[in-house]
Amino acid sequence: MGIYHIHDLEHYYGDKQVLSIEDVSIPTASITGLIGPNGSGKSTLLKLLVFLEKPTYGAIIFKGRKVAPFSHNIRLRVTLLPQEPYLMRRSVFDNVAYGLKIRGDTKDLKNRVEEALTQVGLDSERFARRKCTALSGGEAHRVALAARLILKPEVLLLDEPTASVDAKSARLIRKASLKAKKDWGTTLVVATHDWQWLYETCDTVLHLLHGKIFKGGLGCAVYGPWRMGQNGLLHKELEDGQVLNVPKPEEGKQVAILDPSKLEVLLPEKGLSLKWNINSLNGFVTRMFLERNGKTVQVAIKIAELVITIRMERDRVEALKLFPGKEVSISYDHQKIEWL
Amino acid sequence: MDFIQEGFIQAIKLLVNRDPSTYSAISATLRSSTLAMAASLLLGIPLGYILGYFDFSFKKHISIIVNTLLSLPTVFIGLVIYALLTRNGPFGEAGLLFTIPGIAIGQTILSLPIVIALTATAVEGADRNLRITLMSLGANRKQIAASTLWEVRLGILAAAVTATGRVLTEVGISLMVGGNIKWHTRTITTAIALETSKGEFGMGIALGLVLLLIALTINVSLVGLRRRI
Amino acid sequence: MKRNMNSEYKVVFSLVLFILLIFPGVMLCANSSQAAEDKDELLMATTTSTDNTGLLDYLMPAFTAQTGIDIRWTSTGTGKALKLGENCDVDVLLVHAPQTEIDFVKKGFGKDRRQIMYNDFVLIGPPGDPAAIKGKKVSEAMKALRSSNSVFVSRGDNSGTNKKERALWQLADVPIPEKEAWYRQSGQGMLATINVAAELNGYTLADRGTYIKYESVAAGKPALLILVEGDDVLLNQYSIITINPKHCTNVKYDMAQTLSAWMANKEAQNLIEEFKLFGKQLFTPNADQD
Numbered sequence: 001m002g003i004y005h006i007h008d009l010e011h012y013y014g015d016k017q018v019l020s021i022e023d024v025s026i027p028t029a030s031i032t033g034l035i036g037p038n039g040s041g042k043s044t045l046l047k048l049l050v051f052l053e054k055p056t057y058g059a060i061i062f063k064g065r066k067v068a069p070f071s072h073n074i075r076l077r078v079t080l081l082p083q084e085p086y087l088m089r090r091s092v093f094d095n096v097a098y099g100l101k102i103r104g105d106t107k108d109l110k111n112r113v114e115e116a117l118t119q120v121g122l123d124s125e126r127f128a129r130r131k132c133t134a135l136s137g138g139e140a141h142r143v144a145l146a147a148r149l150i151l152k153p154e155v156l157l158l159d160e161p162t163a164s165v166d167a168k169s170a171r172l173i174r175k176a177s178l179k180a181k182k183d184w185g186t187t188l189v190v191a192t193h194d195w196q197w198l199y200e201t202c203d204t205v206l207h208l209l210h211g212k213i214f215k216g217g218l219g220c221a222v223y224g225p226w227r228m229g230q231n232g233l234l235h236k237e238l239e240d241g242q243v244l245n246v247p248k249p250e251e252g253k254q255v256a257i258l259d260p261s262k263l264e265v266l267l268p269e270k271g272l273s274l275k276w277n278i279n280s281l282n283g284f285v286t287r288m289f290l291e292r293n294g295k296t297v298q299v300a301i302k303i304a305e306l307v308i309t310i311r312m313e314r315d316r317v318e319a320l321k322l323f324p325g326k327e328v329s330i331s332y333d334h335q336k337i338e339w340l
Numbered sequence: 341m342d343f344i345q346e347g348f349i350q351a352i353k354l355l356v357n358r359d360p361s362t363y364s365a366i367s368a369t370l371r372s373s374t375l376a377m378a379a380s381l382l383l384g385i386p387l388g389y390i391l392g393y394f395d396f397s398f399k400k401h402i403s404i405i406v407n408t409l410l411s412l413p414t415v416f417i418g419l420v421i422y423a424l425l426t427r428n429g430p431f432g433e434a435g436l437l438f439t440i441p442g443i444a445i446g447q448t449i450l451s452l453p454i455v456i457a458l459t460a461t462a463v464e465g466a467d468r469n470l471r472i473t474l475m476s477l478g479a480n481r482k483q484i485a486a487s488t489l490w491e492v493r494l495g496i497l498a499a500a501v502t503a504t505g506r507v508l509t510e511v512g513i514s515l516m517v518g519g520n521i522k523w524h525t526r527t528i529t530t531a532i533a534l535e536t537s538k539g540e541f542g543m544g545i546a547l548g549l550v551l552l553l554i555a556l557t558i559n560v561s562l563v564g565l566r567r568r569i
Numbered sequence: 570m571k572r573n574m575n576s577e578y579k580v581v582f583s584l585v586l587f588i589l590l591i592f593p594g595v596m597l598c599a600n601s602s603q604a605a606e607d608k609d610e611l612l613m614a615t616t617t618s619t620d621n622t623g624l625l626d627y628l629m630p631a632f633t634a635q636t637g638i639d640i641r642w643t644s645t646g647t648g649k650a651l652k653l654g655e656n657c658d659v660d661v662l663l664v665h666a667p668q669t670e671i672d673f674v675k676k677g678f679g680k681d682r683r684q685i686m687y688n689d690f691v692l693i694g695p696p697g698d699p700a701a702i703k704g705k706k707v708s709e710a711m712k713a714l715r716s717s718n719s720v721f722v723s724r725g726d727n728s729g730t731n732k733k734e735r736a737l738w739q740l741a742d743v744p745i746p747e748k749e750a751w752y753r754q755s756g757q758g759m760l761a762t763i764n765v766a767a768e769l770n771g772y773t774l775a776d777r778g779t780y781i782k783y784e785s786v787a788a789g790k791p792a793l794l795i796l797v798e799g800d801d802v803l804l805n806q807y808s809i810i811t812i813n814p815k816h817c818t819n820v821k822y823d824m825a826q827t828l829s830a831w832m833a834n835k836e837a838q839n840l841i842e843e844f845k846l847f848g849k850q851l852f853t854p855n856a857d858q859d
Contacts, residue, residue, distance in 0.1 A: 050476055075480065098487075148476070427658050522641075538786075539764055
């Protein structure tokens with residue numbers, strides 16, 4: 001089942017739907033990446049995963065149990081490093097020790113704080129007594145991480161941990177998080193734009209777009225304007241003149257989603273529209289990443305102004321002799337295109 | 341103008357010679373103020389936290405009421421408390437009229453809105469990420485309340501100092517509820533009122549300076565506290 | 570640098586403890602003085618003009634020494650003193666507003682009314698005396714004040730002095746001034762009112778005791794002088810009124826009676842006669858006359 005199981009989750013802020021997730025599991029002791037443009041719901045999802053808020057509809061099952069905010073089960077086990085972590089008006093030592101103090105777990109406190117600071121690359125001699133205001137951005141971020149690592153949490157959620165820090169801090173943050181996983185089996189969920197995290201560190205990458213999760217790779221959203229085409233279909237003309245055909249959407253929906261798991265990569269010569277419903281678009285490969293499992297490859301393909309990343313089996317990539325720059329064709333079933 | 345000079349000299353004389361009626365007035369002032377501040381802080385800080393931290397439907401209305409109460413005239417409070425404590429009033433049997441605790445009750449009402457409003461402001465001004473940080477480190481509701489209040493401790497200290505200033509210097513409540521009875525409920529401020537009404541302006545100035553000295557002493561000791569927290 | 574678990578909780582805790590420790594300490598102090606009050610203490614309401622002369626500070630210790638009864642008093646305006654009596658917040662009154670006092674007893678708020686002493690009122694004004702009232706009879710003087718448009722400062726606070734002033738206007742057949750530009754109502758005590766009159770170079774009606782006090786404060790160079798005195802109608806009678814135990818079940822009626830009797834006895838009356846302010850006698854005892 002995994003440490004988290006999310007099903008039929010819908011979350012609203014007022015009238016606006018911000019998350020809609022049908023079925024996602026996060027395996028224990030895994031590293032999961034969350035990627036998506038700003039406003040796609042990454043931070044909200046992390047807040048729900050640390051049980052800061054209750055989802056409007058649906059539930060997040062943690063270790064097989066339904067959990068509410070402030071519940072004893074999760075309070076001491078799941079922690080979140082926010083995008084802008086707040087350090088309290090006290091010394092670095094007290095900030096790092098806070099989590100342990102409120103649990104009443106203060107045995108050997110000094111050594112544990114030192115250890116945590118060392119884990120994030122901060123020399124405890126120089127830093128422990130400092131006031132939180134005397135730190136650089138990267139140092140503050142690392143102190144915040146240390147305050148969470150010291151708890152040896154079962155789950156560590158990270159919201160853009162390396163986005164606004166210097167390179168050295170970014171490296172140390174990544175290193176410390178990975179060590180946590182290695183030493184204690186901590187499950188990591190990281191929302192990030194950092195490619196190194198996503199493709200060298202993560203076991204799985206979840207793509208979040210408009211609050212929905214896509215598993216097969218980095219899909220893309222296609223916006224209007226849409227024109228009436230043949231056979232009751234709508235179509236959009238791409239910048240290079242190609243046409244994307246889509247079925248008519250429900251009332252009010254404007255954005256179409258190209259789901260990578262529903263696309264197939266073919267070589268241009270073989271791109272014959274054999275079936276009635278299948279269309280194809282031409283583009284070329286821009287980037288290829290070998291995923292951590294060593295068996296699948298994320299292939300980024302550019303079609304006019306759209307970029308789609310499709311996860312393919314390594315054998316298939318070899319068979320098609322794909323390389324960055326190679327021209328390819330994407331076939332899609334326009335009946336299966338979804339709307340947001 | 342002479343009486344101001346005279347006042348300065350008088351003040352020193354009163355303090356150095358341990359003038360009994362002056363010291364009695366100092367004692368009365370300190371007793372009622374301490375009671376009032378203790379009560380208003382114990383009640384006002386939690387109430388201020390609730391007002392500042394939570395969102396509820398009538399929050400705005402309560403804020404308006406609290407802010408309006410900041411303008412309660414002391415004579416008005418004195419009058420209302422008198423009505424409550426008078427023999428035939430609802431609490432007449434308690435025998436609190438013309439006593440120090442009676443004055444303290446009125447002064448608590450004076451001080452409470454200040455403590456509540458300024459604590460609420462301090463709590464509201466706390467960084468939004470504080471709550472997320474505290475929760476993500478595993479704090480329960482009580483710990484969040486305590487840690488939040490600690491984070492805004494300087495704002496709360498400012499609230500206490502402001503309220504203390506108001507309480508130490510009010511006349512209306514002490515006069516109406518205390519009765520300005522010599523040796524018993526004559527505070528420094530009611531003594532000043534009395535002396536000036538008798539035309540003894542120099543004495544009035546002197547007592548005013550004594551009060552300022554007390555306020556100075558309190559604030560100096562608070563500086564030490566401020567540095568340590 | 571081993572820090573205790575609750576280092577900041579400790580500071581808060583000790584602060585709260587400090588406050589809480591003072592609290593009962595203060596309450597105890599306050600209560601002990603209160604407990605003493607309830608047992609053998611009499612509470613009196615009197616007027617500011619009486620208290621300001623210092624007579625009570627001088628006289629009451631003798632009362633306590635002889636009777637063993639402790640007495641506290643609060644001094645306010647006449648109106649409020651009577652109100653305090655009516656509200657049963659005090660046991661006995663010492664005021665000087667005869668007509669109002671009689672009504673007070675008639676309404677059943679007061680029980681026994683006993684004359685104790687008197688002094689007199691005087692009309693004071695600037696040495697230049699622009700309204701030319703010096704030496705005149707009171708009624709003439711009031712008429713002259715009205716027509717001269719000189720500033721006249723009134724207590725304006727329903728005190729005994731104020732009531733006397735209004736009675737004097739009436740006696741002189743002059744409509745009682747109210748909004749006239751030359752008529753200033755200070756709403757304050759006697760000394761404050763005299764000071765206002767002095768600042769404005771105007772006239773006012775004062776009791777002799779307060780005037781003597783004013784004279785001394787002005788170090789022998791008062792801005793206002795006594796211009797009219799001696800008329801019978803300027804008499805200022807002080808009386809003691811015990812609060813009616815039927816109206817107020819809680820009053821210490823017996824002790825109030827003791828005070829009333831004591832103030833009328835020979836020794837107290839002598840003390841009153843001997844009471845001097847800056848060499849001048851302030852009050853004339855008249856407890857046996859009626």
